[in-house]
Amino acid sequence: MIKTVHNRGFRFLATPTVQVVAPTSPDPNVENNEKNVVGRPDQNYTVDMRRLDSVDDGRKFFRDRPTIAVLPFEKLGHDVRLEVLSKAVSYELILELSRLRWLYVIARDSSFRFDPANYDFNEVRQSLNADYVLTGAMEILGNKSVVDLELFSTLDGRVIWMDRRRGTLDDLMTLRGTIAAQVVSALEVWLQTEEVSRTASMATEQLDAWSAYHRGLNYMYRFNKQDNARATALFQQAIKADVSFARAYAGLSFTHYQNAFLNYVPDLLVERKNARQAAEKGFEIDPLDPFVNLSIGRASLMWGDFVNAQSWLERSRSLSPNYALAKFNIGLLKLLFGDSHACEENVRSALLLSPLDPLKYGMLCTLGIAYLVRGEYKEASLYCTQGASEPNAHIHIHAVAAAACHLAGNQKAAARWAAKVNKVKPENYRQQLFQKYPFYDKPMYKILHAAFEDLSI
Template identity: 25%
Template sequence: MTEQRRLAAILVADVVGYSKLIGSDEAGTLAELQVLRTDLIEPQIAKHAGRLFKSMGDGFLIEFASAVQAVSCAKAIQDANGEGRLPLRIGIHVGDVVVQGDDLMGDGVNVAARVEGIAEPGGVAITRAVHEQVRDKLDLGFVDKGAIELKNIRRPVQVFVIGGTKIDNQATAPALPDKPSIAVPPFQNMSGDPEQEYFADGMVEEIITALSRFKSLFVIARNSSFAYKGKSPDIRQAGKALGVRYLLEGSVRKAGGKLRITGQLIDAETGSHLWADRFDGDLADVFSLQDQITMSVVGSVAPKIGQAEIERAKRKPVDNLDAIDMFLRGIAQMHELTQRSYEEALRLFYRTIELDGGFAAPYGMVARCYAYIRGQNWSVDKDLEVSETRRMATHVATLGSDDALALCSVGYALVRICNDDQLGTAMIDQAISINENLAVAWANRGGIGVLLGQHDAAIEQLQRSLRLSPLDPEAYWAETTIAIARTCQGNNSAAIIWTTKALARRPDYMVAFWVSAVAHAFSGKLDDARACIERMRDLNPAMRMSNLRAFIPLRRPQDVEKTIEGTRLAGLPE
């Protein structure tokens, strides 16, 4: 039998926020929907010579012989519905459809359905094919939204809108803030279950709240992000409308007793994907699942934005750097892990402070640099390191009492450089109370625990930091610190596993070679231990048994003596 096809104008209409309305008042919503259909939609369909070929709950699919009839009908429906309790979005496309009895299928229908999601509540969105046929016949003030990539549609579709609020008008688009900015639109409910709609909305609100704790981020409030609920906006247009550089999109799908949540971080300027992941869990404990996913998403997204911003700052001309660019370039220098790069990072952070003395983060980063310089045995003036760390701590206490990154950075330095265990620990604990999703705060807390000999608690804290940010470029530090704790506990096989992980990330991290040498020596693998010592001395030729005690930061005498014994056994020259 030959497949029947024809050209048709397809109108798709959908009630905005229907699932939520049903959840709050099922009987009343169903009654109002019936009135909307019989008293408004069906009469307008008949008046404009259309045919309702499918209705699905709150959705209506209507066929017209011409685009003019379809758009005229859509406009009449929206004008008559006005500010009704059941606002509609409408999408229209002209295209080829497949006829199956009274039903229609194919791209002509699919594109109309996707375009409907772009319309504002109370508005109408149409494709270029429709616009070409109606622009000279209907004076409706069409707004070109540009070519938009629609889900499961092979090529971008140029879309025009009429009616509704033009939230993406570039003339009124807010300027980008002076720090990384992100919006989290509502996640799509792919399961059709209203209960999952609440779960998805609640999770997005949790994510927005958690991201807001990062003082380095500008996070769009929930009410603005939720203007896109139920839509599939063009990423670039949404970014401009909200005044953000990044968008975090996601979806929720229910299958049996399981939930699957997907998320993706997108650069709104380029449309490129920076991160994507999916999370599966049981419906039996949805609130625990919500917390777990929020922690995982936020812990992954915040460092990814940081990396993207660092790359952006590195591309800027040197003569056009402001305080935040200077700060980001300093972070990039720290990632290089050389003595020269840390000297340059210090210069950049001090310059950042000159440009913006009210910005707390660079004070914390100065202290962090000094702590790392001490840890790598690069110190030139230890008295200066102590005095500057205390000066930075004073500024952070004054300026950054709510800045978790600054607090945890200077807190660690106070313990490592100044031996001020009480104040340093208190500042890191304050950072964690402000932002429990900040991976580096947990890493620094665990690092202090290892220094003080609190190995079991420290390992748990360090592993939490790795769960929060498994792809963090600085994860090697937490892995090496876990290895130190395992060595002190006598679990040398575990220590070797952790140093292997750390060196796979950073093959030039001297401390990891030292810990690996000790663990291999105690395991009887002396050839491997000596190889690690040789690599360690390639990175720092000044290392000797005679100056090792000054290098080891551990406080418990038994931990110090054990690592000295292992280093001598590994073959470090006297």
């Protein structure tokens, strides 16, 4: 059928036949059919352009993740540096957002067609199929820059999040990278919260895979037995609806991890195995998802395999350098090894990137333990108390806060936190706690053990 001709290419040897297909009558419901014909007029290929342009809430394609467009930033003032800086920040935001595996990002060649000072959100939605738009304005005052940011929904034009970032112009590369990193981490919290609220009125059985996953995250981060069970069911529902949904497996791994870490179920060994298996299944589907890689690292940590855990956590961070949860877990691992300074560096970075993180209580408490390792008990008690006072802080956080306050000499606060722990603790709680936090630093272990003994924890 095909012959290769040296230095020329390919030659088709078969004799072609021509088949004439009679055109059908034009669709009376489609205006200007003649203009919508692709190819020759006698070919029967018509395209309903109105259907292609339709991007309303009834759009037909499968929405497996939200879509965001980053518009160019409005330039306030006439400083010539604004032209470079405004584009640089927008480009950096697109680059960093594109690392997020759960988000579609419109290419800049499309999103930059809009005038940042004069655009209509309906037009953005219809032209780009974008669910959300991130835009803002920039101003230079001397050697300082001011960046105003705005995230809004194209569904109704409602502002979801606004912020203002300031910096110096001494190093433009560092400035644009810092702004992008902090904004991306903030959007991870706000966008996922918005995704949950969009389906809040829907019955559970009506949720698609994406919506079930996000509702599961909402329950998962409440850190109690009942809501963790709800989250497990929702992740399983998401997997049933889409067996190739890697992040749903990562979420399922997290709930099994939580069952074992907080003793929600009697058979902790089964939960540890389930956490590992779910994470590995997610990795089979998408080996480049940071959340999936982090889940394997966390599961390895639960088995006491610190070397393997560190490898997976570092891989998660390399896939998404500004992933606050990866930095936090790396900091926790460094703490267990006794490296309080490396712990502090990673945890402070995580807090800077995600100041509203649902795991903020754990970040603050881990930072407090780093001060405990160095014998700085007053600072330790401050951070541990802040962590224990955060929403969703669990029994282990309360126990560490009690010990830190006791060591700092604040016996009243120590007694209050200890009472919360002793009210709900299971048998052999102290032994279980040190299984969750297997400190390699033996002096630290002895100090905490003595504090728990004094507080009858």
